[in-house]
Amino acid sequence: xxxxxxxxxxxxxxxxxxxxxDGISFKVKSGSIYGMLGPNGAGKTTTIETLxxxxxxxxxxxxxxxxxxxxxxxxxxxxxxxxxxxxxxxPRLTVKExxxxxxxxxxxxxxxxxxxxxxxxxxxxxxxxxxxSGGQRHRLAVGxxxxxxGKIMFLDEPTTGLDPKxxxxxxxxxxxxxxxxxxxxxxxxxxxxxxxxxxxxxxIDLGKVIVQGSPRELIKEFSQETAIEFSDPGLTDLSRxxxxxxxxxxRVSYEVKEKxxxxxxHNVPFTxxxxxxxxxxHKLAIDDIVVRRASLEDVFLKLTGRGIRE
Amino acid sequence: MRIFINVFLANLKELIRDKTALxxxxxxxxxxxxxxxxxxxxxxELVFNLGIIIEEPSEMTDKIVExxxxxxxxxxxxxxxxxxxxxxxxxxxERHIVIKIPAIDYQKMASGQGVEILVYYxxxxxxxxxxxxxxxxxxxGEAEHNITGIPEIFKIKQEAIQADKLTDFDYIxxxxxxxxxxxxxxxxxxxxxxxxxxxxxxxxxxxxxxRSTLLISEITLRLLMALVQTFLIITIARIVFGVTIIxxxxxxxxxxxxxxxxxxxxxxxxxxxxxxxxxxxxxxxIVQFPMMFLSGIFFPPDFMPSYIQAIVRAxxxxxLGDALRQVMIGVYSGRSMLTNIIVLSGWLIVTLIITIKFWxxx
Numbered sequence: 001x002x003x004x005x006x007x008x009x010x011x012x013x014x015x016x017x018x019x020x021x022d023g024i025s026f027k028v029k030s031g032s033i034y035g036m037l038g039p040n041g042a043g044k045t046t047t048i049e050t051l052x053x054x055x056x057x058x059x060x061x062x063x064x065x066x067x068x069x070x071x072x073x074x075x076x077x078x079x080x081x082x083x084x085x086x087x088x089x090x091p092r093l094t095v096k097e098x099x100x101x102x103x104x105x106x107x108x109x110x111x112x113x114x115x116x117x118x119x120x121x122x123x124x125x126x127x128x129x130x131x132x133s134g135g136q137r138h139r140l141a142v143g144x145x146x147x148x149x150g151k152i153m154f155l156d157e158p159t160t161g162l163d164p165k166x167x168x169x170x171x172x173x174x175x176x177x178x179x180x181x182x183x184x185x186x187x188x189x190x191x192x193x194x195x196x197x198x199x200x201x202x203x204i205d206l207g208k209v210i211v212q213g214s215p216r217e218l219i220k221e222f223s224q225e226t227a228i229e230f231s232d233p234g235l236t237d238l239s240r241x242x243x244x245x246x247x248x249x250x251r252v253s254y255e256v257k258e259k260x261x262x263x264x265x266h267n268v269p270f271t272x273x274x275x276x277x278x279x280x281x282h283k284l285a286i287d288d289i290v291v292r293r294a295s296l297e298d299v300f301l302k303l304t305g306r307g308i309r310e
Numbered sequence: 311m312r313i314f315i316n317v318f319l320a321n322l323k324e325l326i327r328d329k330t331a332l333x334x335x336x337x338x339x340x341x342x343x344x345x346x347x348x349x350x351x352x353x354x355e356l357v358f359n360l361g362i363i364i365e366e367p368s369e370m371t372d373k374i375v376e377x378x379x380x381x382x383x384x385x386x387x388x389x390x391x392x393x394x395x396x397x398x399x400x401x402x403x404e405r406h407i408v409i410k411i412p413a414i415d416y417q418k419m420a421s422g423q424g425v426e427i428l429v430y431y432x433x434x435x436x437x438x439x440x441x442x443x444x445x446x447x448x449x450x451g452e453a454e455h456n457i458t459g460i461p462e463i464f465k466i467k468q469e470a471i472q473a474d475k476l477t478d479f480d481y482i483x484x485x486x487x488x489x490x491x492x493x494x495x496x497x498x499x500x501x502x503x504x505x506x507x508x509x510x511x512x513x514x515x516x517x518x519x520x521r522s523t524l525l526i527s528e529i530t531l532r533l534l535m536a537l538v539q540t541f542l543i544i545t546i547a548r549i550v551f552g553v554t555i556i557x558x559x560x561x562x563x564x565x566x567x568x569x570x571x572x573x574x575x576x577x578x579x580x581x582x583x584x585x586x587x588x589x590x591x592x593x594x595x596i597v598q599f600p601m602m603f604l605s606g607i608f609f610p611p612d613f614m615p616s617y618i619q620a621i622v623r624a625x626x627x628x629x630l631g632d633a634l635r636q637v638m639i640g641v642y643s644g645r646s647m648l649t650n651i652i653v654l655s656g657w658l659i660v661t662l663i664i665t666i667k668f669w670x671x672x
Contacts, residue, residue: 052516053515053516054512054515054516074518077516077517077518078518082516082517084512084513084516086509087509087513088508088509088510088512088513089510089513090320090323090324090510091324092323092324092327092328093320093323093324097320097323100316101316101317101320102517104312104313104316105313105517105518105519106517106518128327148517154516
């Protein structure tokens with residue numbers, strides 16, 4: 001059996017009037033990348049901040065490298081690196097000074113210069129933090145976690161707000177951590193990110209685990225269909241009903257916010273023909289059609305009945 | 311220790327790079343020293359109205375009067391015999407103190423019994439009267455020392471008593487410093503409040519850095535700032551306005567550190583009860599503004615009604631102002647240095663206990 005870095009059983013954390021985390025359990029194998037996936041408000045940040053000792057839990061058990069954060073937080077802190085979702089830092093220190101300051105907190109830190117290079121801030125090392133862009137600040141936060149040289153990196157939405165290029169760079173950095181034997185525990189609401197990066201993941205919603213497994217397993221288990229996606233041509237309730245009555249697909253989903261309609265099918269040519277017929281019968285333009293393999297996004301949609309960004 | 315130094319340096323850099331904050335930190339005391347220095351420069355020396363009642367004039371009493379008159383800041387009027395007109399003047403508030411010198415019995419004096427000199431003072435003007443008393447006591451103390459029948463006993467006038475050249479500005483300078491230290495201590499706590507409000511304290515909470523280290527480095531920085539301000543204020547007062555500081559600068563620094571700690575602690579206590587920076591500003595203003603006027607750092611609170619005087623005697627700024635006046639210009643108010651230090655320490659301990667009880671890290 002694999003060695004575990006984190007083991008959580010029945011974790012509960014309540015705030016006034018809200019069950020932010022309501023009994024979740026999971027195990028993180030040492031040296032793996034574990035993803036926690038869910039929409040905003042699902043309880044991801046609360047979970048990560050309880051694991052690193054910022055909150056006291058209301059129930060359940062936590063073991064981080066064999067320690068309970070409520071008993072041995074000082075020991076845990078020396079062994080982990082943490083990137084909070086929106087960390088606040090001394091605004092007038094430079095990138096280099098900030099990384100140096102953090103490195104002095106840890107017994108065996110990484111080389112600050114190397115950390116700055118890895119997160120791509122070498123050209124900004126003498127810039128004061130208040131002058132950094134949101135994305136740069138985010139990368140610095142990841143760097144501050146990395147400089148700990150800890151055995152586990154807790155990264156709370158590490159790539160939120162980054163442009164696609166910066167996001168990909170950061171993925172490489174995270175993969176690099178894994179190659180060096182570091183366990184990574186990250187949260188994200190990007191399905192693609194979870195799919196590409198994580199060895200294991202759990203999808204949570206409203207404080208509860210919906211499903212756990214590897215990305216491949218989850219997709220295989222929950223979305224064997226192909227997705228045909230198109231722009232909502234302005235369906236009325238009546239035409240919506242008509243579309244569903246035609247039985248042109250296994251399932252029909254509506255992504256309200258994105259104004260997309262998704263048809264899940266096992267028979268792409270059949271569904272496609274029916275769809276185009278439907279369009280000409282009702283004088284509706286079926287535009288912007290995408291045919292793709294089902295993704296984690298679809299798993300989420302299927303399990304919760306709504307899109308992750310809604 | 312290495313971590314402490316690093317966090318201290320981080321705080322220091324934050325301060326130095328915040329140009330607005332740095333400007334006010336340096337400009338504020340300079341501004342006040344110049345403002346008061348100019349307002350009180352020139353002729354407006356403190357004048358003490360002194361009445362002397364001489365029961366039986368003699369060569370000796372003439373010398374006493376001469377000695378008193380030689381002090382610039384004394385306005386001396388003399389009455390002979392019963393001197394009831396001087397006593398009336400005292401009651402009307404026209405005299406700060408009245409000294410009554412009885413007929414001198416040289417035989418008694420020769421046998422070492424000394425002369426009993428009565429000093430009447432206006433209780434409602436306690437503070438100024440006290441200043442005056444200390445001067446007079448010192449004069450007669452010196453006199454007694456020499457009282458062996460030699461006519462020259464009252465050459466006291468050549469002694470360098472600070473009251474000789476005490477100007478209003480001298481009196482106010484320690485007040486400016488006390489005010490600066492109070493404001494630094496109280497408003498300085500907002501720095502931590504903003505670290506708290508901006509969640510920097512929380513963000514650092516996921517690292518092995520002990521939060522107490524963060525706080526101690528803040529306090530250390532605040533003390534350093536207090537010493538820099540003290541040095542600035544004293545240096546400008548000395549170079550531009552010619553004020554002489556009677557004590558060793560390190561004695562002044564020691565008082566400054568005790569006073570600063572008291573107000574830093576008071577500041578931290580106040581921010582324990584609020585969440586936002588705005589609320590922090592408010593609660594500190596509510597405390598510091600009345601304190602500034604009631605402490606007698608700028609003018610003696612003699613004329614205030616007695617129930618206000620009770621407040622005056624309760625607030626720490628009164629004692630810091632008094633302590634600084636003693637060590638800087640040698641004006642004694644009747645309170646001993648020990649009292650000042652005890653009261654300031656008492657405030658420090660009490661506010662510290664309340665702070666620890668109500669303290670919030672985030």
